[in-house]
Every structure is written in C-alpha cells, then in structure tokens.
Amino acid sequence: MEDASIIELFWERNQQAIEETDKKYGKLCFSVANNLLNNFHDSQECVSDTYLAVWNKIPPTRPNHYPAFLCRISKNLALKKIEYHRANKRDSNLTLSLDELGDCVSGVNIDAQLSYKQLSVAISTFLYSQKERDRVIFIRRYWFCDDISYIAKRMGLTENNVTLILFRMRQSLRKYLTKEGFDI
Amino acid sequence: MTKEDLFKAVDGVDLKLIDSAVNYKPHQKIKLAIVGTAAAVLLVVFGTALVTGENINNLLNLTRTTTGQQISNEAETTMGVTYTEQSWDEKNITAKFPTVFYAGKEYSTLSYAEDKKTTKKIGNILSEEVAYGTRPSTEEESIKISVYSLENVAPEFMIAVKFEGHDGLYAYANGSFKVSSFGEFLSSTDFVNIVSFGDFSFGTGEIEHNKGELLGDKATLLSFFKDDMPWCEDDTAFAEALIEIRVDAPEIGISNRVFDVFANGIVQTNLFNHVPYTFKMSEDDFKRFKNYISSLKEKITESEINNSFESSEITTQVETTVPLIVWE
Numbered sequence: 001m002e003d004a005s006i007i008e009l010f011w012e013r014n015q016q017a018i019e020e021t022d023k024k025y026g027k028l029c030f031s032v033a034n035n036l037l038n039n040f041h042d043s044q045e046c047v048s049d050t051y052l053a054v055w056n057k058i059p060p061t062r063p064n065h066y067p068a069f070l071c072r073i074s075k076n077l078a079l080k081k082i083e084y085h086r087a088n089k090r091d092s093n094l095t096l097s098l099d100e101l102g103d104c105v106s107g108v109n110i111d112a113q114l115s116y117k118q119l120s121v122a123i124s125t126f127l128y129s130q131k132e133r134d135r136v137i138f139i140r141r142y143w144f145c146d147d148i149s150y151i152a153k154r155m156g157l158t159e160n161n162v163t164l165i166l167f168r169m170r171q172s173l174r175k176y177l178t179k180e181g182f183d184i
Numbered sequence: 185m186t187k188e189d190l191f192k193a194v195d196g197v198d199l200k201l202i203d204s205a206v207n208y209k210p211h212q213k214i215k216l217a218i219v220g221t222a223a224a225v226l227l228v229v230f231g232t233a234l235v236t237g238e239n240i241n242n243l244l245n246l247t248r249t250t251t252g253q254q255i256s257n258e259a260e261t262t263m264g265v266t267y268t269e270q271s272w273d274e275k276n277i278t279a280k281f282p283t284v285f286y287a288g289k290e291y292s293t294l295s296y297a298e299d300k301k302t303t304k305k306i307g308n309i310l311s312e313e314v315a316y317g318t319r320p321s322t323e324e325e326s327i328k329i330s331v332y333s334l335e336n337v338a339p340e341f342m343i344a345v346k347f348e349g350h351d352g353l354y355a356y357a358n359g360s361f362k363v364s365s366f367g368e369f370l371s372s373t374d375f376v377n378i379v380s381f382g383d384f385s386f387g388t389g390e391i392e393h394n395k396g397e398l399l400g401d402k403a404t405l406l407s408f409f410k411d412d413m414p415w416c417e418d419d420t421a422f423a424e425a426l427i428e429i430r431v432d433a434p435e436i437g438i439s440n441r442v443f444d445v446f447a448n449g450i451v452q453t454n455l456f457n458h459v460p461y462t463f464k465m466s467e468d469d470f471k472r473f474k475n476y477i478s479s480l481k482e483k484i485t486e487s488e489i490n491n492s493f494e495s496s497e498i499t500t501q502v503e504t505t506v507p508l509i510v511w512e
Binding site for chain 2 (some may be wrong): 012028063071122128140143144153163167182183184
C-alpha cells in the first residue's frame with residue numbers, strides 16, 4: 001500500500017493503518033530501535049509505542065516523508081528507553097557511532113546559546129553537498145547506527161571502503177563546521 | 185562541542201535525508217557479460233536472416249527493436265531499479281563468512297568480496313573451528329575452518345583461515361585489537377615487512393603520483409616514529425594532514441589504505457582496521473619530521489621546475505618552426 005493511502009487510513013481512524021504500517025515498515029522500525037537498544041523485547045516494545053505515537057500524531061499531522069517520520073519516532077523512543085535504563089546498558093553500535101563522531105569535535109561542552117537546530121541545518125547542508133552514496137552511508141552510520149558490515153553489504157562496497165568514506169566525511173564535516181563558525 | 189551534541193544534531197537532520205537513506209538502492213552498472221550476450225544475439229539474428237534471405241528492411245526493423253529494448257534495460261539497471269543482491273552461490277568464500285571466531289574473539293575478513301588469498305608465510309595451526317554465515321533467507325550456513333598463525337604477526341591481532349574444501353588461506357583481523365605504543369603496533373602486525381608505500385599528497389593538495397621513491401625507503405620514513413610513541417584515542421586526530429601516503433599490504437590482500445601524519449603530530453593508519461590506529465609523536469620528533477617534509481616538498485618543486493624547463497625548451501623549438509609552415 002502506498003504511504004499516502006496508509007496516512008489516509010490514519011485520518012479515517014481506521015486501525016488497518018497500523019497493520020499496513022507494520023507490514024511495510026515494521027522491520028525498519030525494529031532495526032532502528034534494535035540498533036540502539038540491542039534487546040529484542042525492548043525493541044519490540046519501541047515498535048508498538050511507535051505505532052501508538054503515530055496513531056496519536058496523525059491526524060493532525062500529515063507527514064511528507066512517512067518512513068523517516070516513523071524512524072524518527074522509533075529512534076526517539078529507543079533513546080528515551082536508554083535514558084530510562086541508563087546504567088551500563090549502552091549498546092556497542094551506539095557507542096561506536098558516538099565514538100567515531102568524537103573525531104569531529106573537541107569534547108568541550110556545547111555553548112548553551114548554540115541551537116541544535118542551527119547545527120542540524122548546517123549538517124544537512126553539508127550532507128546535501130556530498131555525493132548521494134556518501135551521504136546515505138553517513139546517515140546509515142550516524143543516524144541509524146547501522147554497523148559497518150551491514151552498510152557495506154547494503155551498499156555493495158567493502159567494509160574498508162565504507163570506513164574510508166566515513167573517515168573522509170568526518171574530516172570534511174569538521175572543516176565545514178569550523179568554516180561555518182561553529183565552535184567545535 | 186561534545187560527540188553527544190553532534191549526535192543530537194545529526195538526529196535533527198532534514199527528514200528527506202533519512203528518507204533517501206531508507207529508500208536508497210545502490211547503482212549497478214550493466215555487466216559486460218550482458219552486453220556481450222546481447223551482441224552475440226544480434227549477430228545470430230543478422231546471420232540467420234542473411235542465410236534465409238530475409239528482406240533487409242525487416243532485418244533493420246528487428247535490429248532497431250532489439251537495440252531499443254536493450255537500451256531501456258540498461259537505463260533501468262543503471263537507475264538502480266533492478267538492483268538485486270548477490271546470491272549466496274555467487275558470493276566468494278570470504279563474503280559468505282565475513283567473520284570468524286577464534287579464542288573468543290571476532291575476526292573480520294580483510295578481503296571482503298575480493299577473494300584475495302594471503303601469500304604471507306603461514307605459521308602453526310592454532311585451532312579447528314566452525315564459521316557461520318547467513319543466507320539472504322536467514323538460513324544459517326556453517327563450514328569447518330582451520331585457523332593458522334601468520335609469520336611474525338600476533339594471532340591476537342591477525343590469523344589466516346583455511347576453509348574446508350577450499351584452496352588457499354585468507355587473512356582475518358581482530359577489529360578490537362588494541363596496542364599501547366607504536367612499537368607494539370609494529371611488532372604485532374609485522375608492519376615494516378608487509379606494508380608498501382605508494383602515491384602521496386601534502387595536506388589536501390594534489391596527489392603526487394609515481395613519486396613514492398622521493399619518500400625514501402620505508403626504514404627512513406619510519407625512523408621518525410619512535411617505538412615509544414603512545415597510542416592516542418583521540419578526537420584531535422582529524423586536524424589538517426601534513427602528509428598522506430597511500431599504503432598497500434598485498435601479501436594479506438589489502439590495498440588502497442592511508443598512512444597519515446597530521447599537522448598536530450598525530451600519526452594514523454587505517455591499514456588493518458575499521459577504527460584507525462592512532463599515535464602521538466613527541467614534539468621534537470614532529471619538528472624533525474616537519475623539516476623532512478619541507479625538504480621533500482623542495483625536491484618535488486625542483487623536479488617540477490626542471491621538467492617544465494625541459495618542456496619549455498621543446499615548446500620554443502616548436503614555436504620557431506610552426507609560423508614558417510603556417511605563413512608559407
């Protein structure tokens with residue numbers, strides 16, 4: 001079923017909307033949550049919570065990018081769960097992605113005045129200036145927290161190619177953010 | 185800014201970017217074999233038509249149709265619409281089993297999808313194990329493997345794997361293997377013997393092709409990096425590169441990696457691993473290295489001047505003869 005039709009079902013308050021979403025995007029939502037939580041039950045719970053959240057958001061929302069909309073909700077729920085569990089339960093994928101991003105920054109706490117939104121816009125602009133393949137790799141690694149071997153298989157590249165692309169992109173991102181006046 | 189700040193900011197990127205990452209299909213170029221087959225089919229069509237005395241117009245019409253279909257298939261394929269993942273049977277052995285376990289540690293192939301066997305001298309057999317792979321249908325596959333050491337390489341870092349029923353051995357590295365110093369890195373990896381230096385570039389400048397000999401021999405270059413140079417975890421690794429050298433390790437099937445020295449004295453290579461090995465030079469050593477790099481740059485500039493001088497002589501000769509030919 002087309003995304004627009006699924007969204008219509010939500011607007012009609014038809015519960016088939018959830019079934020169709022699960023059929024089409026259930027695995028995707030699960031993988032987003034599981035990449036962060038590394039726990040089957042917690043991830044499944046996140047997926048169910050995602051559907052509930054979507055049910056509550058549509059209407060009035062009418063998302064233009066439905067899969068991205070779902071992924072963002074699943075990810076936020078998973079991050080909240082991590083926050084909730086907190087103690088010693090951080091998954092290696094998240095830790096590894098975070099550690100790699102550490103390459104781009106100084107480690108000094110962010111200026112309270114700096115808006116994350118500005119930084120997100122700058123990162124989006126930077127990503128749009130990159131080759132499509134490279135920006136997909138970047139998003140898969142640092143947004144979805146996919147592991148390198150999965151990205152390599154998905155993109156038809158070797159793991160080392162993926163690593164090298166990410167390495168170069170982190171370097172370029174650091175330079176770009178510095179140039180844009182961010183105190184990194 | 186901390187990495188957590190950056191992570192949060194990445195989380196807020198434009199939804200279109202996330203959407204495209206969900207829906208992205210890698211481009212796949214049409215295979216030469218398909219073009220070859222199509223060409224062969226065309227030849228047969230022409231041949232048959234000629235033998236049976238078909239009208240030449242019919243023949244040309246048929247050719248147009250066939251070519252048209254071929255073009256549309258190609259376009260469809262290059263747009264990524266018909267992308268299909270390589271089937272299990274098409275995969276080579278290291279792509280089927282990209283990771284193996286030995287002594288409780290996970291080792292990853294160094295030649296994923298490339299089928300590059302190691303030619304490095306093999307040491308003792310260490311263990312008999314079973315490796316597991318996953319078919320696209322999520323069926324699990326297993327194969328018996330024999331694990332060997334590689335000469336002068338710490339098995340905690342890298343092993344050679346022989347798959348049952350397959351010839352040759354493949355190098356696999358432990359991605360989480362860490363060292364405390366450059367000396368330990370050299371001795372654990374047999375770096376000096378297996379690495380070869382190739383093209384290089386200064387900073388983000390142009391790559392100096394085929395000038396690897398100007399770097400001097402490996403020993404000269406590596407003499408700037410002391411054994412006690414400590415492992416460095418750190419975020420400062422991504423300053424401007426002072427020099428970036430392309431490195432290969434053909435014996436273990438690795439090519440096209442980099443060995444970098446950064447303007448803040450960080451030395452780094454991704455030769456073996458997804459997470460680069462990173463070390464910090466002492467201030468004195470870094471000063472000496474910078475001088476060495478400056479002298480290298482001078483040498484290259486001199487050779488470029490000499491080359492341009494030689495070519496300008498040739499140009500002058502040409503210029504004196506060409507007008508005569510033109511104006512006569």
